[in-house]
Amino acid sequence: MKKVRTTVIKARLWVSILGVVALASMANAADRIKANNADNLDQTSSWVGGAVPGAGDVAVWDATVTAASSTVLGSDLSWQGIRIADPAGNVTIDGGNALTLGSSGIVASDLLGSRKFNLFNSKVVLAADQEWRFNGWRLAAIGNSTTDEIDTAGHMLTIKDGNEIVKNKITGTGGLTKRGAGQLQLWATQTYTGTTDIQGGELMVGNGYGGGRLHNDSIITGSGAGTLTINKKNGVGMVANNVITGPVNVHIKTGNISFGGISDYSGATTIDAGAWLTVNGVATNTVITVNGADARIAGDGFVGAIGFGDDGGKLEPGNLITGGYATFDTGDVDMTSAGAVSLEIKLGGPTAGFDYNRLRVAGTVNLADADLNISLAAGYTPDATNTFILVDNDEADPIVGTFNGLPEGSTVTLGGVDFTLTYVGGDGNDVILSVPIPPSVEITSSDIAEDADDLIITVGFEGVGADTFALQFKDNLVLGEWSTVATSPVSPVIYTNSGASAAGFYRMAVEQ
Numbered sequence: 001m002k003k004v005r006t007t008v009i010k011a012r013l014w015v016s017i018l019g020v021v022a023l024a025s026m027a028n029a030a031d032r033i034k035a036n037n038a039d040n041l042d043q044t045s046s047w048v049g050g051a052v053p054g055a056g057d058v059a060v061w062d063a064t065v066t067a068a069s070s071t072v073l074g075s076d077l078s079w080q081g082i083r084i085a086d087p088a089g090n091v092t093i094d095g096g097n098a099l100t101l102g103s104s105g106i107v108a109s110d111l112l113g114s115r116k117f118n119l120f121n122s123k124v125v126l127a128a129d130q131e132w133r134f135n136g137w138r139l140a141a142i143g144n145s146t147t148d149e150i151d152t153a154g155h156m157l158t159i160k161d162g163n164e165i166v167k168n169k170i171t172g173t174g175g176l177t178k179r180g181a182g183q184l185q186l187w188a189t190q191t192y193t194g195t196t197d198i199q200g201g202e203l204m205v206g207n208g209y210g211g212g213r214l215h216n217d218s219i220i221t222g223s224g225a226g227t228l229t230i231n232k233k234n235g236v237g238m239v240a241n242n243v244i245t246g247p248v249n250v251h252i253k254t255g256n257i258s259f260g261g262i263s264d265y266s267g268a269t270t271i272d273a274g275a276w277l278t279v280n281g282v283a284t285n286t287v288i289t290v291n292g293a294d295a296r297i298a299g300d301g302f303v304g305a306i307g308f309g310d311d312g313g314k315l316e317p318g319n320l321i322t323g324g325y326a327t328f329d330t331g332d333v334d335m336t337s338a339g340a341v342s343l344e345i346k347l348g349g350p351t352a353g354f355d356y357n358r359l360r361v362a363g364t365v366n367l368a369d370a371d372l373n374i375s376l377a378a379g380y381t382p383d384a385t386n387t388f389i390l391v392d393n394d395e396a397d398p399i400v401g402t403f404n405g406l407p408e409g410s411t412v413t414l415g416g417v418d419f420t421l422t423y424v425g426g427d428g429n430d431v432i433l434s435v436p437i438p439p440s441v442e443i444t445s446s447d448i449a450e451d452a453d454d455l456i457i458t459v460g461f462e463g464v465g466a467d468t469f470a471l472q473f474k475d476n477l478v479l480g481e482w483s484t485v486a487t488s489p490v491s492p493v494i495y496t497n498s499g500a501s502a503a504g505f506y507r508m509a510v511e512q
Contacts, residue, residue, distance in 0.1 A: 030057045031083075036065050040074030041093065053079045055127070058104055061087045061117075073097040073122060081130070084108040084117045092118040098125055105130030105158075121148070126155040126174065134162030134182070152176075152192050159184050161201075175218070178203040178226060185231075186212055193217040198226035198248050206231040206238075208254055216241040216261075222248030225267065230257050234274040237321050241281070250286065252277045258321045259283060260301075271295045273311065278320045279303050284331065290314070293340075300326025300353075305333070305363065312339025317357035318346060327353035327392075332363035335370040335401075342370055343390070343403070347414070348377030350386045360392040365399050367431075372403040372421075374414060374433075381415035384435040388419075391431035399423040399431060439465030439510040444491070446506075455497040461508045462491065468511035471495050475504035487511055 032053035039046035041059075046052070053059045055078040061069065068089030076097045081104025084091060093099075099122050108117055148167065150157065152174025159166075161180035167187045170176060175194025178184045180201055187207040196203070196218045203226065206212035210233040214220070220228060220242050228248055232238050232255025241260040244250065249267035258278040266285045271277050273292025279299035290297050291309025298316040306315060315335070317328035325348060335341045349355020372390075376382070393399060402408065402423060410421045412433055425432030445460035463469040471493045472482040486495035493508070 031060045032057045033064055034059065034061045034069070034087075036067075036069075038069065038071050040095075041071050042074035042077060046071065053077070055100070055102060056080050058083055060085060061091050063087065065089070065091070068092075070094065073099060076100075078102075078127070080104045082106045087115070090116045090118065092120065093122070094118075094120045096121050098123040100125040100127050101130060103128035103130050106132040106134075108134055123149045123151065124168070125151045126153050126157060126172075129156045129158075131158040131160055131179075133160045134164055152194065154194075156194065186214070188212060190214050190218070196220045196242075198222040198228055199224040200226045202227045202229055202251075204229040204231050204253075206233070206255065209233055210236045213238055214240065214242060218242060220244045220248065220265075222246035222265070222267070225249065227251055227267075229253050230255055230275075232257065239321065244283070256320060258319070270309075271297060271313065276320045280319065296320060296344075299328050300324070302329045303331065305331040307332075307334045308337035308339070308341050310338040312337045312341045314342050314344050315359070316344035317359045325354055325357050327358045327360050329360045329362065331361070332365075333359070333361050334364070334366045334368065336366060336368040337370075340371065341368070342373050343367075345372070345374045345388075345390055346377060347374060347382060347388060348380050350382075350388075352389050352392075356388060358389055358392060360394060362394055364395070364397055365391060365393050367399060367401040367403055369401060369404045372406060374412065376415055382417055382419075384417055386417075387432060387434040389426060389430055389432050392426065393429045393431075396429070398429045437465045439463075441466075441469045441508045441510055443508050451496075453498065457495045457497065457506065458492050459495075459506070459508060460492040463508070463510070466510045469493065470509050470511045472507050472509050473504055474507075477505055482507065482509070484509075484511070 032051060033048040035046055035048050042052060044050040044052055057079060058081045059079050060083045062085035065087035070092040072095030078100040080102040150168045150170045152172035154172060155174045156177060158177040158179055161182050163182045165185045169188035170190050170192045173193050177197040178201055179199045183202040183204055185204045193215055196214060205214055208231045225247050229251040231253040234254045237256040239258045243261040244263040244265040246265055247267050248265050250269045252271045252275040254275050256276045258280055260280040262282045264285050269286045269288040271290045272295055274294050276296040279301040282302045284302050284304045287305045288297055288303060289307050289309050290313030292311045292313060295313035296316050297306055298318055298320045300319055318326045345357050347356040352358040406421050408423055412419045412421050419433040420436050422432050441461050441463035443459055443461050447458045449456045459471055461469060468487050468489050470484040471486045473485045474480060474482045486493050
C-alpha cells in the first residue's frame with residue numbers, strides 16, 4: 001500500500017506542525033503534488049502535472065518544494081485532505097477564501113528542524129468527520145486570529161497528538177475530540193455545540209490572557225484519563241454551565257471560574273495558585289485539591305471531598321463571582337497542608353445560607369490548625385442574639401482539630417460583640433459562634449408534703465446556662481449564708497427534710 005502523508009487545515013489557521021503518521025483513508029485519494037513555485041493554489045501551474053486538487057484529492061507538499069513556500073488559495077477550494085511530507089522550508093497557505101476538507105483531514109510529518117506549516121486567513125469547513133494528526137513534540141498553531149473560523153458543519157473534528165494552539169473559533173453543531181498525548185489549546189470563544197471528548201493528553205481552554213471558553217451546550221466527556229485545563233487569567237471571571245462526565249481530570253490553572261452544570265466526572269480537580277473555582281452546580285464524584293497561595297474553592301452547590309496540597313489555599317463558602325451568600329455542601333474536608341490554609345466566612349445577617357456563608361459537610365472534618373477568617377459585610381453589626389453555624393457537620397463524627405489559636409471556648413469579637421467559639425455545638429459536632437447565655441433559673445411551681453416525720457419539698461423550675469441547679473435554704477434573710485439542700489440538672493428538684501427545722505426561706509440558684 002502506498003504510504004501517504006498529510007498537512008494541515010485552514011481557517012485563519014496558523015499551523016506549525018511536525019511529525020506525523022499517514023491516515024489510512026488517504027490511500028484511496030489521489031495525491032496532488034505541489035510544484036516548486038508560489039502560484040495561487042487554484043491555478044494548474046501550482047501543481048505537478050497541472051491538475052488542481054479536487055474534493056477527492058489530497059494536497060501534498062513534499063521534497064519537490066525546495067525552499068520556503070508561501071501561497072494563497074486564490075478562491076474557495078475543496079480537498080480530501082492535506083499532507084505535509086518533507087519540503088525544504090516553511091509552508092504557508094494564505095488568503096481570505098474558504099477551504100473545505102474531507103475525511104482525510106490533515107497529517108503533517110517529516111518536517112525537520114524548525115520548519116513549519118502555516119495556514120492563515122481562511123475559513124475551514126469540515127465535509128466529514130476527520131482527524132488532524134500532529135505527532136511529536138513540535139508545536140502546531142492553527143489559525144491566525146480568534147475571529148477566524150473552523151466550521152464543523154455537524155461533523156466531529158479529532159485532533160491527535162502533538163502540541164497545538166487553535167486560535168480559530170470552532171463553530172457549528174459538530175464536536176471536538178482531543179486524542180493521544182500532547183496539549184491542545186483553544187484560545188477563542190468557541191460556539192460549537194457538539195460533544196467535547198477528551199480521550200487523552202490535555203485540552204486547555206484559554207490563553208492565559210482572558211480569552212477562550214467553551215459553549216455551555218457542549219457536553220465535556222472523557223473516555224480516557226485526559227485533562228481539561230482552564231487557563232483564563234487570574235481575576236477574570238468565566239461562568240461555565242457545561243455538564244462534565246467520565247474519568248476526565250479538571251485543572252483550574254488561572255481565572256475566577258464558576259461551574260454550574262450537573263456533573264458526575266470522576267477524575268481529580270486541581271486548583272492552582274491565584275485561581276478560584278466556584279461550584280454552583282453538582283460535582284460530587286471528584287476529589288478537589290486546592291494548592292497555592294490564594295487558590296480558592298467556593299460555591300453554593302454540591303461537591304465531593306476537599307483537600308489541600310503542600311502550598312495551601314482557601315475554602316470559602318459562597319459565590320466568588322456574584323458575592324452572594326450560600327450554604328456550600330461538601331464531602332470530607334481535610335485542611336491539612338504544609339502551607340497556609342484558611343476557612344473564609346462572610347457574615348451579613350443572622351440566617352445561614354441567606355445572610356451569611358456556611359459550610360455543610362457530609363463526612364469527616366479535619367481543621368488541622370487552619371486559620372479562621374471572618375469578615376463582616378459593610379453596614380452589618382451582629383448582636384448578642386445571633387448564633388452563626390460556621391461548619392454544619394451532619395454526620396455523628398466529631399470535628400477533628402481546631403482552628404489556629406482558637407481552642408474550644410475561645411472568644412471571637414465581631415463588631416464589638418464577644419462571641420464564644422465551640423466545636424461541639426448544634427447536635428454536638430458543629431462549629432458555632434454564639435454569645436453565651438448568662439446562667440439563670442426561675443421557680444415555676446412548689447409543693448410541700450408530709451410523710452411521717454419527713455417534710456418533702458418539690459420545686460419546679462426553668463433554668464438555662466448551667467448543667468446543675470440548686471435548691472438553697474436560709475433560716476433568715478439577714479444573717480448567714482444560703483446553703484444548698486438539693487440539686488438537679490432538670491426540673492423538678494426534690495428535698496426531703498428529715499427532722500430538721502424546715503422553717504425558713506428557699507430559693508433556686510445556679511450550681512457553681
